[in-house]
Amino acid sequence: MLASPHVSNAAYLTHFSAEQSCLNIERFSLAYAGKIALRELTLSVPRHRVTAFIGPSGCGKSTLLRAINRLHDLNENATHSGRITIEGEDIYADNMQVSELRRRIGMVFQTPNPFPMSIYENVAFGLRLQKRMSKRKRDDIIEWALTSAALWDEVKDRLHKSAWQLSGGQQQRLVIARTLAVQPDILLLDEPASALDPISTLKVEELIRNLKSQLTLILVTHNMQQAARVSDYTAFLHGGELIEYGPTDQVFTNPHLQRTEDYITGRMT
């Protein structure tokens, strides 16, 4: 059953209580070389749900996803204000370790990017960075991660073969397994299926729906049908602002605002 959201003062901006949400974005703004890309975004992301960020090209979806993972840290031109918290902890606080943050918040990109090593070593990669672990335990986690990513049956007999021998769709599921192995709380997916064929896309979508029992997912997609198929909540961004945020069914079938309807129905690109 979906969490029943509180409705904020604006009926078209769903708000979740602290107990329901694991990630809170509070009046967050980001500019590149002084040019605003995100403006005063306030948004709470519910735990164990799939939340889709949709909106026209350049509206700031990827910028927001990258901000949640602190991927702008090395970009001197990117400046921000406001707060993003995970389970109440400010992700930009001085005492936040970025490597630990990225373990807790995993990210998967548009193009599958397995490392040039075996299937096994790809999934073991993050585990090897952690404290000493027996081979038995590591093997168990690798099997669990590959099973969770719906890939185990396809690769269990060739774990020590190069990851680059896998198809694009399998590579993307491998990257998801690699991310899951370090047991993140949140998984950020930036157009994870846009480089895949239709069958691989459906597998990744099914995987996303299944994974929410284990963690919280945020999906950036240009594909309206995909957002409608896999997400529980949808946030519509435009011009760096959050325009409408609510249960996916409602945003897609009965949006509050004309701008949302125009985008959903393809009248705005």
Ligand SMILES: Nc1ncnc2c1ncn2[C@@H]1O[C@H](COP(=O)(O)OP(=O)(O)OP(=O)(O)O)[C@@H](O)[C@H]1O
């Ligand atoms: N590294 C960067 N340096 C300068 N400007 C950037 C940078 N990255 C993005 N921008 C600008 O910030 C704005 C938001 O871009 P962003 O990539 O977040 O949008 P998006 O909604 O993800 O777009 P798309 O759907 O096309 O991927 C755009 O105007 C873009 O040109």
